[in-house]
Amino acid sequence: MDTPHPGPDLHPHCTIVPPYLLVRLAKLDDPRFAQAAAAARESLLRDSQIRQLRGGEHPFTYSGARTLPARTPGESDRTISDAGGQERLPGRRVRAEGQPAGSDPAVNEAYDSLGATQALFWTQFGRDSIDGLGLPMDATVHYGKQYDNAFWDGERMVFGDGDGQVFNRFTISPSVIGHELTHGVTQFTANLQYEGQSGALNESISDVFGALVEQHTRGQSSAEASWLIGDGLFTDQVEGVALRSMKAPGTAYNDDVLGKDPQPGSMADYIETDDDNGGVHLNSGIPNRAFYLVADALGGNAWERPGRIWYNTLTGTGLGRESDFAAFAAATAATAAQLHGIGGAAHNAVLQAWVTVGVMTGRE
Amino acid sequence: MKVIVSRSGGMAGIRLTWEVRVEEQPDPATWADFLNSLPWDDVTDSEAAPDRFAYRIRCAPHEVVLGETQVNGPWRDLVNRVRAANGM
Ligand SMILES: [Zn+2]
Numbered sequence: 001m002d003t004p005h006p007g008p009d010l011h012p013h014c015t016i017v018p019p020y021l022l023v024r025l026a027k028l029d030d031p032r033f034a035q036a037a038a039a040a041r042e043s044l045l046r047d048s049q050i051r052q053l054r055g056g057e058h059p060f061t062y063s064g065a066r067t068l069p070a071r072t073p074g075e076s077d078r079t080i081s082d083a084g085g086q087e088r089l090p091g092r093r094v095r096a097e098g099q100p101a102g103s104d105p106a107v108n109e110a111y112d113s114l115g116a117t118q119a120l121f122w123t124q125f126g127r128d129s130i131d132g133l134g135l136p137m138d139a140t141v142h143y144g145k146q147y148d149n150a151f152w153d154g155e156r157m158v159f160g161d162g163d164g165q166v167f168n169r170f171t172i173s174p175s176v177i178g179h180e181l182t183h184g185v186t187q188f189t190a191n192l193q194y195e196g197q198s199g200a201l202n203e204s205i206s207d208v209f210g211a212l213v214e215q216h217t218r219g220q221s222s223a224e225a226s227w228l229i230g231d232g233l234f235t236d237q238v239e240g241v242a243l244r245s246m247k248a249p250g251t252a253y254n255d256d257v258l259g260k261d262p263q264p265g266s267m268a269d270y271i272e273t274d275d276d277n278g279g280v281h282l283n284s285g286i287p288n289r290a291f292y293l294v295a296d297a298l299g300g301n302a303w304e305r306p307g308r309i310w311y312n313t314l315t316g317t318g319l320g321r322e323s324d325f326a327a328f329a330a331a332t333a334a335t336a337a338q339l340h341g342i343g344g345a346a347h348n349a350v351l352q353a354w355v356t357v358g359v360m361t362g363r364e
Numbered sequence: 365m366k367v368i369v370s371r372s373g374g375m376a377g378i379r380l381t382w383e384v385r386v387e388e389q390p391d392p393a394t395w396a397d398f399l400n401s402l403p404w405d406d407v408t409d410s411e412a413a414p415d416r417f418a419y420r421i422r423c424a425p426h427e428v429v430l431g432e433t434q435v436n437g438p439w440r441d442l443v444n445r446v447r448a449a450n451g452m
């Protein structure tokens with residue numbers, strides 16, 4: 001582990017240590033760094049209190065840090081590493097912020113889509129990176145051999161090459177990259193527990209902002225967008241267009257080997273299962289469709305009113321770690337009412353969407 | 365005697381299952397010894413992590429659920445052997 005060694009000047013009242021370093025320090029188990037880790041935890045706690053007090057301003061620029069160049073809020077700070085087919089992280093650093101594109105499409109795609117995700121969160125929601133404080137975006141590509149997956153490990157995004165028969169490389173889809181990065185945003189905000197309905201909400205939020213990254217980059221309105229997650233991820237040998245459809249859950253693929261897309265689009269078809277942490281990638285179809293229905297009802301760009309309602313809900317105080325669909329539905333409705341007025345088009349669209357997918361009864 | 369490995373979750377959320385009937389393998393005794401040697405009773409709960417695979421491994425009377433990061437050592441060996449016997 002290439003943990004930076006804390007210098008003797010690390011102190012709870014020192015504000016020059018960038019938050020990402022504090023996060024790493026705070027997680028250190030090594031007893032040699034126990035004191036520094038405790039200090040870092042304290043500092044993080046205090047910073048988050050300051051952040052709450054300032055109500056979403058962007059208090060940090062790193063102009064005082066000696067180890068980092070001055071940073072303008074909202075600028076991306078990406079580092080792509082190459083695991084070279086191993087399952088060891090982070091791998092060899094191959095591209096840092098500002099360096100030109102090379103010949104490896106996985107590196108270029110990761111770099112570009114991380115930039116697109118930062119652009120969405122910063123320009124539309126005023127959020128500076130994953131933690132809102134300019135956390136560097138670290139990603140590793142070529143993880144494992146024929147690895148059919150991508151994930152967020154709590155600190156970085158990790159992408160496999162796929163097996164080439166069912167899956168292409170996971171960086172091929174901007175919505176997948178946006179999905180992974182959003183897991184980081186959720187971790188730093190509502191931190192929805194990855195199990196059952198709260199887990200399905202965690203998944204759905206990643207799909208929502210993953211889809212918005214693509215739509216925002218392509219300049220597609222709600223009506224023009226595909227509402228697919230993982231478009232292009234399947235090889236030509238698979239009967240399917242993507243991993244999931246937010247517009248029509250359960251229709252993304254129907255294949256001899258993979259079977260049929262099992263996602264439900266309403267509570268009537270909710271899946272009770274012990275697998276997949278209680279079906280978090282399955283039941284996410286229900287809140288996914290609710291978001292689509294709001295976007296469809298309001299028209300225009302989905303990252304505007306619908307995206308802002310979901311973003312404020314995710315980062316506000318109305319959600320707990322174990323919030324279920326009903327709690328999330330109520331929180332989005334409250335946010336819509338707060339932003340656009342009770343009984344306004346946005347509020348009504350949100351209520352109607354949750355009724356359509358069976359989470360609300362219409363008597364709320 | 366059979367062993368069933370089912371993998372769920374992952375970013376794709378696609379469930380795949382591989383099965384091996386030990387009697388039908390060219391080396392059933394080696395399979396049986398290997399299955400009996402696995403640390404079935406030592407498995408602890410894993411913390412759920414976004415988009416990681418979850419493995420459910422069944423070999424009556426045993427059944428364990430392993431997070432992706434727990435599939436190491438003999439469990440990794442088992443998953444690889446079962447997948448190889450299924451040609452993927
Ligand atoms: Zn996910």
